[in-house]
Amino acid sequence: MAAIRCTSLVKRYVDVVAVAGLDLRVEAGECFGLLGPNGAGKTTTIEILEGLTVPDAGEVAVLGMRWGGGAGDRALRERLGIQLQDTQLADKLTVEETVRLFRSFYRQSHTVDEVLGLVELGEKRTAWVGKLSGGQKQRLAVACALVSRPELLFLDEPTTGLDPQSRRQLWEVIGRFRATGGTVLLTTHYMEEAERLCDHVAIMDHGKVIALGTPRELIASLGAQHVVEFALADGVGRGPTPEELAALPGVQAVRPGADRTALTVAAVHRAVPALLGLLERRGAELSLLATHNATLEDVFVSLTGRQLRDD
Amino acid sequence: MIDHPLVQLTLARMREFYREPEAIFWVFGFPLVLAFALGIAFRNRGPGELKVGVLRAPGDSAIASALDRAPGLAAAVLDSSEARVELRTGRIALLVVPGTPLVYRYDSTRTESRLARLEADAALQRARGRADAAPVRDERITEPGARYIDFLIPGLLGMNLMGSGLWGIGFSVVQARTKKLLKRLMATPMRRGHYLLSFILSRLLFLFLEIAALVGFGWLMFGVGVRGSYVALALITVLGALSFAGLGMLVASRARTIEAVSGLMNLVMLPMWILSGTFFSYARFPDAMQPFVKALPLTALNDALRAVMIDGTGLMRLGAPLAIVAGWGAVSFVIALQIFRWR
């Protein structure tokens, strides 16, 4: 059975269509990632699924139930764990008091010790929430979501703004939750996070899903495994045209950019020598040359022509 | 039991309150400071001694000593230029010019001066041998509850109930809303009623400390007593606290920002600070305004509190003001529930 199913979801605000006809299916036990740039509609979508926002059109079924108000909703909420993108928990309560408060809303729940152990916040239990670091606050938010022993965990950008170490700590928390059979729906703009954590990802843009699959499938859809980026020194020789680049051996696609050009290539060892030879003939001089394995980032760029993140 | 959501929510409310030093000051400290300052500034001095001048002239010292012997008078011999200034500035209430006849020079529009004239004349006539026609005896009483501080303490109590009800609830609700904490709570199976009830419960728990602080202070510092029953006083304050909790809920029901709710709160409270007879009697406002003034919840609450504390009135005879207080609370609460923005 699918943990989440939604069809033809639409949500309009005064001046934007935040979600424009969205279909999703999340299987029980998997980790599903919603990926997309700022304003893509990720939060709107996840909050509709959480029953916090009412869609203008479309069907939603979460754990086989529908949002409809009243006691049915409360029963469904007992089974969910939710972390919202922008909640600030009360600054003047301690970590332990906060967890205890959230715990009191559920019929079955982890003990405070268990859940603080899960997110490794045991040493901070008597600290005020206002005094926690960003990563610790985020783990506390996840603790409040996990305290109900949920079957389904919603995480809206759980790692945005965190340093790499805090991010990895949260990944471990998610990993431990999944090991107990839980289902996760998370949003992120970090592609490496999605590649690392998610069984399936849906790439969203302008309220629509523009690509869906396993991270591996999506990268494979580029038709090439590697990306070569280069830039030329100013005023030396003449740069090659995109057509000339596309004709190089092993090059699948060419994306000229503002400060650099990216080539998607199947075989780096053939494409790079050919590129260097071409540049040498033109008398052009490189100011940058880099290669990396293709990522979901490249998938997004090739689908939309835009970078995923501005930063 | 301790893990009941209502208990946990109420505990959270209380912790957030007592961990905020400013809140503690405004709820507990400020009314005491106000009571102290106003109690000192407006303490009843009574008429005290009246100062009477005697113009420097033959026979002045005999007159001055006769006046000094009278209990309510203090006499001083003055030169004529001095005397003119002192009389004009009101530092002496009366100038006695020795001679035959004795001349009393004073401003007959000043109560104090007329009083001084009567007392001075009686003292001087008696000194010259006039006998009292009938024996008399003074019995002095100071009516409890007649002082300004007796009037002030119940008013401050009412004002405090209003302030902490509105600020205490309005502020935390709106803060929870702006920080998206309210939305986060809506994502749990928490019952909305529990959330609202927790505010009321924590208000009631702090209420008793508030009252004890203010009433105890009034009693210790100024000897302000409670003439009626403490039970009646407690019931009235609980009713007042509930009513203003309802009003606070209403004020906070839609506001999305602290600025918006602060503005609304001042809009609600300012008229009552001025009109509801906290610092001075609302009888001073024109008759045309009286029905409006009396319909305000703080006016009704202050009236009921004064009736119990000063006059010792029983609850049974306070139906009208208490109905007004309860009505405001009930109506606000019902509307607040209808329009409350839960996210």
Ligand SMILES: Nc1ncnc2c1ncn2[C@@H]1O[C@H](COP(=O)(O)OP(=O)(O)OP(=O)(O)O)[C@@H](O)[C@H]1O
């Ligand atoms: N309450 C609202 N009122 C009006 N417009 C809204 C509201 N909420 C979201 N929007 C708009 O809907 C669009 C989608 O917003 P949403 O928050 O779902 O994006 P997102 O993908 O979560 O972005 P981010 O990565 O920045 O969190 C945006 O254009 C946003 O401005």
Ligand SMILES: [Mg+2]
């Ligand atoms: Mg978002």
